Amino acid sequence: MTTVQPLIRARGLVKRFGDFTAVDGIDVEVLPGEAFGFLGPNGAGKSSTMRMIGCISPPSGGELRILGMDPVRDGPAIRARLGVCPQLDNLDPELTVQENLTTYARYFGIPRRVARERARELLDFVQLTERADSKVEPLSGGMKRRLTIARALVNEPEIVLLDEPTTGLDPQARHLVWERLFRLKQQGVTLVLTTHYMDEAEQLCDRLVVMDGGRIVAEGSPRALIERYSTREVVELRFAAESQEAFAGKLDGLGERVEVLPDRVLLYVADGDAAVAEVQALGLTPANVLVRRSSLEDVFLHLTGRTLVE
Amino acid sequence: MDGESGAVIVVDVASSARARPTRSRVxxxxxxxxxxxxxxxxxxxxxxxxxxxxxxxxxxxxxGVGAYIDQGVDGVPYLDWLVPGLIASTALQVALGDSTWPVFSNFQWVKTYYAQSAAPLRVGDILAGHLLYVLFRVLTTIAAFLLVTGLFGALRSPWALATLPVVALLGLAVAAPTFAYSASVSSDSWLAMLFRFGVIPMTLFAGVFFPVESLPEGLRQLAYATPLWHAVDLCRAATLGVAPQWSVAGHLLYLAAWALGGALLARRVFRRTLVV
Structure with missing residues (x-):
């Protein structure tokens, strides 16, 4: 049996800021070629974890190895082999699209000629070739994000870290980013991303951990997590009345679990249509009925009792 | 990062376009x-x-003003006496201007330093590279200034060229601590204060427009404490081709102390902000 060495290995990893513990002893292993996700709401400790992996934030405790090296001692050597796409774009708005790539390439010791060539390829990859010579300032949010991703690839990294890669983008721009990231994944680049969008995690991640309050509450592939922590289908019932609570009581015994949210009631069942028929048989008349497949949102709700996006 | 003191890794990336880059040579x-x-x-x-x-x-x-000063200052025409003062104060203005808003922006607005710290650069590289640029700005500005004033005939000695290393040192002496200052303030209104309460009084009282000897004793001591006065005295000695009021080594050491102290302070503040 051959064992694959993990590219990232964390054991009991802790990050404290004064009295506040942002990351509270997590164990993580990321294997080569994997797309690995940290899913959780804002403040779950995802970004703090990413910053430690990006070797710009020294761990407060536990053990962390990236590419077999110690991020505190070998920071520059590790960062030379990482690509980082931060949560907020920090491109230079005064430089052109291409200059943003070529100046960044210099930090990695990439010669001018090679940098230019690579910038050309990367702009082609993120579909910004036509904007190569225009300034960054007037670009749309989606274009800036793609340029930031291109910049993260300028050193041909072994691991690409993406912190909330599509937060703040409109749906069309998000899909374009996902599609590019999926292409990268197909090329065998190891992706590590944080997100609070369950659809993003489902689309991109081979494996993910669900984080809440600085801890990992579940780990596995999106499918495995849904199978373990949720039912096959979910019935969403919206009642016209002020309180959903009153109706929820009458649904007892229906399906495996009932979750009551401020604006709707979720019914976790194996067969959605059958459950809807049962609801109607009880004489209840919800204003709105939706049958859907379980998602990671449901997994999160089950594990923490809260929704991901408030 | 505190432990980042390993040797710089040099890899020949030119040999193959696809070779994996590691770090820049410098x-x-x-x-x-x-x-x-x-x-x-x-x-x-x-x-x-x-x-x-x-x-x-x-x-x-x-x-303009020089026309009213018949006897000149220290036996030289006012214009010739003034020019070295302006060389030093211009260097001060450029160094200050380039180490206030640009540094603040690199932390708060454009966040350039954060982008750089994700690359294989150390905090010291990020700081040194930006300081080098300020130095470049000071030197090019003063070189052009020398050219123009030379054409006016206001430089009386070939020693005038020695003003270049002097303003370079002055530039570092003011830019380095200002980097630390700009990195620690929370709002850019603090930057304007630096000009109001630092640059303007310094420019007025550090011997640029009139000799510090004309100042009352207390103010004169204050003028001696500014880095600007030391550079003014050196620049004036250079362009007039005379001996400075203080020892050259004393001036240079004083300026170097500001530069070194400022750089160490700036590195500490940068590290505290970038590596958290």
Missing amino acids: PAFAVLHYYLVGYRRTWRAGVFSSFLLPVLTVLGFGL
Whole structure:
């Protein structure tokens, strides 16, 4: 049996800021070629974890190895082999699209000629070739994000870290980013991303951990997590009345679990249509009925009792 | 990061376009290169403040005010006496201007330092590269200034060229602590204060426009404490071809102390902000 060495290995990893513990002893292993996700709401400790992996934030405790090296001692050597796409774009708005790539390439010791060539390829990859010579300032949010991703690839990294890669983008721009990231994944680049969008995690991640309050509450592939922590289908019932609570009581015994949210009631069942028929048989008349497949949102709700996006 | 003191890894990336790059040979030069690319786009806008303005000051004060000062100062025409003072104060203005808003922006607005710290650069490289750029700005501005004042015939000695290393040192002496200051303030209104309560009084009282001997004793001691006065005295000695009031070594050491102290302080503040 051959064992694959993990590219990232964390054991009991802790990050404290004064009295506040942002990351509270997590164990993580990321294997080569994997797309690995940290899913959780804002403040779950995802970004703090990413910053430690990006070797710009020294761990407060536990053990962390990236590419077999110690991020505190070998920071520059590790960062030379990482690509980082931060949560907020920090491109230079005064430089052109291409200059943003070529100046960044210099930090990695990439010669001018090679940098230019690579910038050309990367702009082609993120579909910004036509904007190569225009300034960054007037670009749309989606274009800036793609340029930031291109910049993260300028050193041909072994691991690409993406912190909330599509937060703040409109749906069309998000899909374009996902599609590019999926292409990268197909090329065998190891992706590590944080997100609070369950659809993003489902689309991109081979494996993910669900984080809440600085801890990992579940780990596995999106499918495995849904199978373990949720039912096959979910019935969403919206009642016209002020309180959903009153109706929820009458649904007892229906399906495996009932979750009551401020604006709707979720019914976790194996067969959605059958459950809807049962609801109607009880004489209840919800204003709105939706049958859907379980998602990671449901997994999160089950594990923490809260929704991901408030 | 505190432990980042390993040797710089040098990899021959030129041998193959696909070779994996590791680090720049001199990482601070890669950082300097970034600023120079930006400079290529913006230098025209900076020409007025950093070059035309001092030339206008030379014309206004040197020729205008100078016409009323019949006996000159220290036995030389007022224009000739004033020019070295303006060389030093212009260097101060450029160094201060380039280490206030640009540094603040690199932390707060454009966040350039954060982008750089994700690359294989150390905090010291990020700081040194930006300081090198400020040095470049000071030196190019003063070189142009020397050219113009030389054409006016206001430089009386070939020693005038020695003002270049002097303003370089002055530039570091004021830029390095200002980097630390700009990195620690929470709002950019603190930056304007630095000009109001630092640059303007310094320029007025550190011997640029009139000899510090004309100041009352207390103010004179204050003038001696400013880095500007030390550079003014050296520059004046250079362009007039006379001995400075203080020992050259004393001046240089004093300026170097500001530069070194400032750089250490700036590195500490940068590290505290970037590596958290």
